Amino acid sequence: MTVVAFDFDGTLSDSEMTVLLGDRCGVADDMAEITEASMNDEIDYAESLRKRAALLEGLPADDAQAAFDEVELREGAADLIAELNEAGVTTAILTGGFERGVATALEREGVSVDHIVSNHLPMNDAETELTGDVTGSLIEGTKDTALENLASDVGAGLDDCVAIGDGANDLPMLKVAGLAIGFEPKPAVEPHCDVVVTSMAEARDELVADGVLEER
Template identity: 80%
Template sequence: MTVVAFDFDGTLSDSEMTVLLGDRCGVADDMAEITERAMNDEIGYAESLRERAALLEGLSEDDARDAFDEVELREGAADLIAELNDAGVTTAILTGGFERGVATALEREGVSVDHIVSNRLPMEDGESEATASDTASGDQPRALTGDVEGPLIEGTKDDALEDLADDVGVSLAETVAVGDGANDLPMLEVAGLSIGFDPKPAVEPACDVVVTSMEEAREVLDEEAVLESA
C-alpha cells in the first residue's frame, strides 16, 4: 500500500488560509508578504507562522469561521483524492495551515483523507478554531489569541511522513509527496516520488517531477502505477 501526502495551501487548494483570515481584519497584504517570504525559504516557517498568527489577534470567532468557509479545493483535487481512496492508497494532508479550513473544504466536496496533520488557532477560552462550537446567545464573543499551536510549527513534514509510513507499514521509498513551498522541502526530499505543484524556485530542484494542475498530478500517479496499488 502506498502513502500519498499532499500539502494543502497552494497545492490541494489555491486558497491561502492566513490571507483569508487576514482579509477579515485588514492585514491580508502583510499576511501575503510573510507567506511569500516563507515559501521562498527567505525566513523560517515557524517564525513566519507565528508572525502571521500574531496579526490575527482579536479576530472574532464568527469572522474566523466565515474565512474558513471560503477555503476551497482546487479543480480536480476532490476527484483525485477519491480515486486514490478507491485504489486503496493511504491519503494524507500535511499542512502548516489550519484544521478547520481543511475540514471545511473536504466536507464541501464530500471527500475525506485518511490522515490530517495540521495546526490550530486557539480561542481566548482555550478552545481551538477546529473544535469550538458556535457562541451561545448572550455569551461573551470569543476571539483568536494571536497564538498558534500544533505539530507542524516546529515539527517538519519529513517526520510526519515517516510516522505515517511506519503506521501503514511501508518504507519512505514507497511514499509520494506533493507540495509547492519551502516547508514542503523536508517531505519532498525524503519521499520515494516527489511531485512539485507549481513549486517555488527554491523548491523545484528537490522535485522529481513538476505539475501545474491536478490532472497532471493524476497522470504522473497513473504512470507510476500508484492508482493501481490496490
C-alpha cells in the same frame, strides 16, 4: 501499501488560509508578504507562522469561521482524492495551515483523507476570538518527520510514499519521499522535485506513471 501525502495551501487548494483570515482584520497584505517570504525559504517557517498568527489576535470567532468557509479545493482535487481512496491508497494532508479550513473544504466536496496533520489557531476561554497564538505539530516539527511517522504507522516504506507540495516547508517531505511531485513549486523548491505539475490532472498522470493509479 502506498501513501500519497499532499500539502494543502497552494497544492490541494489555491486558497491561502492566513490571507483569507487576514482579509477579515485588514492585514491581508502583511500576511501575503510573510507567506511569500516563507514559501521561498527566505525566513524560517515557524517564525513566519507565529508572526502571521499574531496579526490575527482579537479576530472574532464568526469572522474566523467565515474565512475558513472560503477555503476551496482546486479543480480536480476532490476527484483525485476519491480515486486514491477507492484504489486503497493511504491519503494524507500534511499542512502548516489549519485543520478547520481543511475540514471545511473537504466536507464541502464530500471527500475525506485518511490522515490530516495540521496546526490550530486557539480561541480565548470564552471561544469568542482568536488569541494570536498558534499550536500544532507542524510549527517547529517538519513534514519529513510527519511523513516518516505516518509511513511507519501504516507499514509503508518512504520509498512507497509520494509527496506533493509547492513551498519551502514541503521540502523536507519532498526530499524523503520515493516520488516528489512539485505543484507549481516555488523557485527554491523546484530543483528538489522529481517532476513538476500544474494541475491535478497532471498530478494524476504522474501517479499513473508511477503505478499508484491505473490508466482509465
